[in-house]
Amino acid sequence: MRSTPYWLDTAPAFQSGADQPVEGRFDVAVIGAGFTGLSTALRLARQGVSVLVLDAGPVIGEASGRNGGQCNTGLAHDYAKIIQTHGRDTAMRFHQAYSAAVADVERLVIDENIDCDFRRCGKLKLAAKPRHYENLAAAHRLMNDGFDAKTELFDAARVRDEIGSAAFHGALLMPDAAQLHVGRFGVGIAEAAARHGATIHENTPLLALDRHTLGFELRTPTGRAVAEQVVLATGTSRVGPLGWFRRRIVPVGSFILVTAPLPASTLDTLLPARRNYVTSRVIGHYFRVTSDRRLLFGGRARFSMSDARADRKAGAVLRHNLCHLFPSLAETAIDYCWGGLVDMSRDRLPRAGSDRGLHYAMGYSGHGVQMSVYMGGVIAERVTGEADRNPWAGLNWPAIPGHFGTPWFLPAVGAWYQLKDRFR
Numbered sequence: 142m143r144s145t146p147y148w149l150d151t152a153p154a155f156q157s158g159a160d161q162p163v164e165g166r167f168d169v170a171v172i173g174a175g176f177t178g179l180s181t182a183l184r185l186a187r188q189g190v191s192v193l194v195l196d197a198g199p200v201i202g203e204a205s206g207r208n209g210g211q212c213n214t215g216l217a218h219d220y221a222k223i224i225q226t227h228g229r230d231t232a233m234r235f236h237q238a239y240s241a242a243v244a245d246v247e248r249l250v251i252d253e254n255i256d257c258d259f260r261r262c263g264k265l266k267l268a269a270k271p272r273h274y275e276n277l278a279a280a281h282r283l284m285n286d287g288f289d290a291k292t293e294l295f296d297a298a299r300v301r302d303e304i305g306s307a308a309f310h311g312a313l314l315m316p317d318a319a320q321l322h323v324g325r326f327g328v329g330i331a332e333a334a335a336r337h338g339a340t341i342h343e344n345t346p347l348l349a350l351d352r353h354t355l356g357f358e359l360r361t362p363t364g365r366a367v368a369e370q371v372v373l374a375t376g377t378s379r380v381g382p383l384g385w386f387r388r389r390i391v392p393v394g395s396f397i398l399v400t401a402p403l404p405a406s407t408l409d410t411l412l413p414a415r416r417n418y419v420t421s422r423v424i425g426h427y428f429r430v431t432s433d434r435r436l437l438f439g440g441r442a443r444f445s446m447s448d449a450r451a452d453r454k455a456g457a458v459l460r461h462n463l464c465h466l467f468p469s470l471a472e473t474a475i476d477y478c479w480g481g482l483v484d485m486s487r488d489r490l491p492r493a494g495s496d497r498g499l500h501y502a503m504g505y506s507g508h509g510v511q512m513s514v515y516m517g518g519v520i521a522e523r524v525t526g527e528a529d530r531n532p533w534a535g536l537n538w539p540a541i542p543g544h545f546g547t548p549w550f551l552p553a554v555g556a557w558y559q560l561k562d563r564f565r
């Protein structure tokens with residue numbers, strides 16, 4: 142069993158990294174070569190802006206290359222609660238941003254001709270309890286009524302046509318959701334950014350960032366550079382001068398298994414429509430089929446950070462849960478198991494903003510494949526002064542009390558969520 146993410150193992154290597162030391166003057170420095178940073182760099186480089194990209198590790202080495210490959214429309218939140226907290230207009234703005242974000246990924250795939258199996262497959266949210274089905278029915282009414290979401294509600298009998306598991310009591314379909322090979326997509330946008338002129342340094346952490354007469358001075362282990370503006374696209378960053386963000390973002394481990402390729406006949410019985418699937422529990426699961434017919438099965442599994450030991454333990458929990466949902470897969474070999482860190486904000490909404498030439502976008506809270514790409518475009522427009530389309534403008538972002546970067550409180554949060562799953 143491999144601990145490399147399936148997506149990275151089955152994508153071409155990024156070929157266009159810079160090999161000289163960091164030096165020079167740039168219009169913009171982007172810190173982080175995940176989807177947020179690469180999407181920002183690509184849009185800017187296309188317009189002839191000189192862009193320096195620094196990543197502490199390899200391109201898409203963190204969440205962007207380690208996720209479930211679901212590119213879903215809609216908020217992951219309870220819409221009634223979002224309306225109650227933010228009002229209907231703001232909730233609508235948030236909702237529309239996710240639809241625009243999926244369309245933005247699709248456009249980028251076409252414009253840059255990226256071979257990454259992008260497909261509008263629909264997302265099915267599966268009710269793990271009868272009461273969850275009632276909640277999905279309420280969400281269906283609310284979303285179709287006020288948000289024109291065109292969701293479809295499937296009862297327990299209809300859901301049997303969608304999934305070969307007896308574990309579910311109904312489901313809600315979001316028809317416009319998509320899926321893609323995130324490894325090939327990520328390398329594709331990195332190569333496109335480099336082709337358009339961006340200088341991308343892998344394995345080059347930003348160590349210090351200071352204001353400078355020409356904008357900002359950036360210090361790295363291999364040299365210094367100056368940039369007029371800086372974009373922080375650093376997710377759950379654990380290195381560099383980003384303490385302000387570390388007090389606001391909680392890194393939470395999420396874990397994934399990928400089976401050996403399955404016979405088409407087995408998949409036709411278990412998941413005939415090959416959609417994106419998520420379950421309704423607080424500590425739920427997400428899964429989908431890859432284009433080479435493997436089942437990718439993920440979930441929070443354990444409330445911990447991701448490291449080799451935690452990933453192995455989480456893998457055992459995931460395997461058990463996979464067999465519970467699909468007993469016919471009990472003997473199936475598992476080829477991959479890995480973990481990654483999700484950049485959770487306290488209210489699970491992203492944050493993005495600017496302060497005198499310093500821009501940031503992060504906090505996608507496990508729902509960021511589409512939004513990170515979209516926010517790259519939003520930030521690029523902000524940098525060039527074209528427009529300010531930030532859907533998250535105006536959200537306040539206080540530090541999380543008692544949190545300084547290492548989430549010591551995760552086991553307690555996990556215990557609380559388990560309790561909620563038992564009684565909810």
Ligand SMILES: Cc1cc2nc3c(=O)[nH]c(=O)nc-3n(C[C@H](O)[C@H](O)[C@H](O)COP(=O)(O)OP(=O)(O)OC[C@H]3O[C@@H](n4cnc5c(N)ncnc54)[C@H](O)[C@@H]3O)c2cc1C
Nearest residue numbers: 173175176177197205208209211347376378381481509510
């Ligand atoms: C296991 C898992 C499953 C997920 N599944 C899904 C899913 O199915 N659908 C979905 O929509 N979302 C999913 N997500 C979330 C999604 O992957 C992220 O929201 C998205 O990839 C965030 O992209 P990013 O570019 O902002 O961050 P990242 O991809 O984390 O990139 C940040 C980059 O910044 C770099 N960096 C940090 N500090 C520094 C520094 N000081 N100097 C230089 N570089 C630095 C890091 O090395 C990293 O490469 C999942 C996440 C995980 C972990």
